[in-house]
Amino acid sequence: QVQLVESGGGLVQAGGSLRLSCAASGRTISTYAMGWFRQAPGKEREFVAAISSTGLSTSYTDSVKGRFTISRDNNKNTMYLQIDNLKPEDTAVYYCAAAMGITYRLKRGEYDYWGQGTQVTVSS
Numbered sequence: 001q002v003q004l005v006e007s008g009g010g011l012v013q014a015g016g017s018l019r020l021s022c023a024a025s026g027r028t029i030s031t032y033a034m035g036w037f038r039q040a041p042g043k044e045r046e047f048v049a050a051i052s053s054t055g056l057s058t059s060y061t062d063s064v065k066g067r068f069t070i071s072r073d074n075n076k077n078t079m080y081l082q083i084d085n086l087k088p089e090d091t092a093v094y095y096c097a098a099a100m101g102i103t104y105r106l107k108r109g110e111y112d113y114w115g116q117g118t119q120v121t122v123s124s
Contacts (some may be wrong), residue, residue, distance in 0.1 A: 001026045001027070001113075002007045002024055002026045002027050003024065003026045003113075004022055004097070004098060005022070005023050005024075005025075005115055006020060006022050006094060006095065006096050006115045006118035007014075007020070007118055008020040008021050008118060008120075009094060009118030009119045009120045009121075010091075010120070012086055012121070012123070013033060013086075013122070013123050013124055014123065014124055015085055015086065015087060017085075018082075018084065018086065018092045018120060019080060019081070019082050020022035020036055020080065020081040020094055021078055021080055022034070022078060022079040022080070022096030022115060023078050024098065025077070025080065028074065028077060029053075029072070029074060029078055030053060030074040031035070031066055031100065031101075031102075031117060032053055032098040032099060032100055032101070032111075032113075033050065033051065033052055033053050033099045033101055033102065034050070034079045034103055034104075035047065035049065035050035035051070035070060035096070035097045035098075035104065035105060035106075035111060036048040036049045036050070036070060036081045036094060036095070036097075037108065038051035038090075038093065038094045038095065038120075039056050039093050039095070039117075040089075040091060041090040043092075045108060048061055048094070049061070049070040049081060050070065050105055051063065051104055052102055053074075053101065054102070056076070057072075059106060067084050067086075069082040069084075081094070081096075086122045087119075087122060088122045089122075090122050091121050091122050092119075093117040093119050093121075094117060094118050094120055095115055095116075095117045096114070096115045097111035097112070097113060097114045097115070098112060099112055100119065102114060106116050
């Protein structure tokens, strides 16, 4: 069993930056691919970014490419999402997730564990 706890969300102005963290406990995440998803009010939870278990491979949804950077520190059992040049449309609850295996995953259903989310609000 893996427990995931997100942190780092908040209220920022457009153009600002945030660094989200996802701290894992229960098991080492070194054997898990990890990902970030987000859910805006009234919308489905959507894929944002994913990273392989080693951190060598990553993937991003088109709308965040060049602004978001996913990374992980397996020694700290933590994953990160650096968010730069925030836009109002980035406002959402951000969730981290873990999937057993090496290869990153793009679909919600492929993840085994989820955190409770952290709110990111971007004002214009």
